Amino acid sequence: MTNHKLSIWYHPIYTNGIHPDARFPRVRYIKLVDKLNTPEYFGQFIIKQPTEASRNELIIAHDPYYVDNFLNQNLTQKEIKRIGLTPWTPQIIPRTLLLMGGAIAALDHVMEYGGIAGNMAGGTHHAHYDFGSGYCIFNDLAVCSLLALSKYNLTKVAVIDFDVHQGDGTATILQNVDEVLTISVHCQQNFPFRKSKSDYDLELPAGAGDEEILTMVATALDITKQFDPELILFQAGVDGLATDSLGKLNISRQGMSKRNEMVFDLAIEQMIPTVVFMGGGYSNPISHTIDAFGDLFLSASRANNQILSKANLETIDSKIE
Numbered sequence: 001m002t003n004h005k006l007s008i009w010y011h012p013i014y015t016n017g018i019h020p021d022a023r024f025p026r027v028r029y030i031k032l033v034d035k036l037n038t039p040e041y042f043g044q045f046i047i048k049q050p051t052e053a054s055r056n057e058l059i060i061a062h063d064p065y066y067v068d069n070f071l072n073q074n075l076t077q078k079e080i081k082r083i084g085l086t087p088w089t090p091q092i093i094p095r096t097l098l099l100m101g102g103a104i105a106a107l108d109h110v111m112e113y114g115g116i117a118g119n120m121a122g123g124t125h126h127a128h129y130d131f132g133s134g135y136c137i138f139n140d141l142a143v144c145s146l147l148a149l150s151k152y153n154l155t156k157v158a159v160i161d162f163d164v165h166q167g168d169g170t171a172t173i174l175q176n177v178d179e180v181l182t183i184s185v186h187c188q189q190n191f192p193f194r195k196s197k198s199d200y201d202l203e204l205p206a207g208a209g210d211e212e213i214l215t216m217v218a219t220a221l222d223i224t225k226q227f228d229p230e231l232i233l234f235q236a237g238v239d240g241l242a243t244d245s246l247g248k249l250n251i252s253r254q255g256m257s258k259r260n261e262m263v264f265d266l267a268i269e270q271m272i273p274t275v276v277f278m279g280g281g282y283s284n285p286i287s288h289t290i291d292a293f294g295d296l297f298l299s300a301s302r303a304n305n306q307i308l309s310k311a312n313l314e315t316i317d318s319k320i321e
């Protein structure tokens, strides 16, 4: 059987574009890529360099005035503070454009070849139409959703957001877009404290553990299956881990892995192209976050292999008939 490697987009600027003094754990990207190059993971992935997203791609989901102010370094201190990742360096601009480009490249890949692809960053679900917040400048989930409609003529896209924080920016940008289903499973007592309205918000109380969370995940996936999407955009934040410093939930590493496999099982069963966006993860020590993201991409790689092998078999079957 052919080994279909998982395509993942990554650029060193994902780490280096953030100032070393920023509170954000910027090392998580470089540490993850190092992990994926160790023997246990090696050979499962093709790591590709993104190109910068264009202004036209960004304004599909964002106010051109906000986009231009960011690109021209004209955001106010207040706007920058709301985003975080401070102190900013000029590198924040190419970093943001490459990160968005990585998501778009992963989308283009699954639209062309089917299966699963991922960006080793992003899941920037707190970015709104005309402002950023919570480490998010532009919303890759919203941009990819709207590109999927305009560029690929899809009519049913599902955004499944399992990060511990609500996908508030995604919900507001896409609230009047019937072609995109937004589902957010998140901790009720966590940022953002003023929640937006997704199509489905499934809220967990602080302290919830594996069983409670996986039940909620199953509900979210039932809703997704009913919707019968042509594309899944999966925000796979691992900040629900018990070890996370921001999460307030109590998921084990195994529970997190099970959650991801439930998503991928649906993708395999229904042969739905799926893009993985990393999302949050702030464990202390950060190694727990890196382990969980390593598990995520390994599960994604196995699932991608299954989907593409199944697709090959179906092609062969149809030729025999």
Ligand SMILES: [Zn+2]
Pocket: 163, 164, 165, 237, 239, 279, 280, 281
């Ligand atoms: Zn988060």
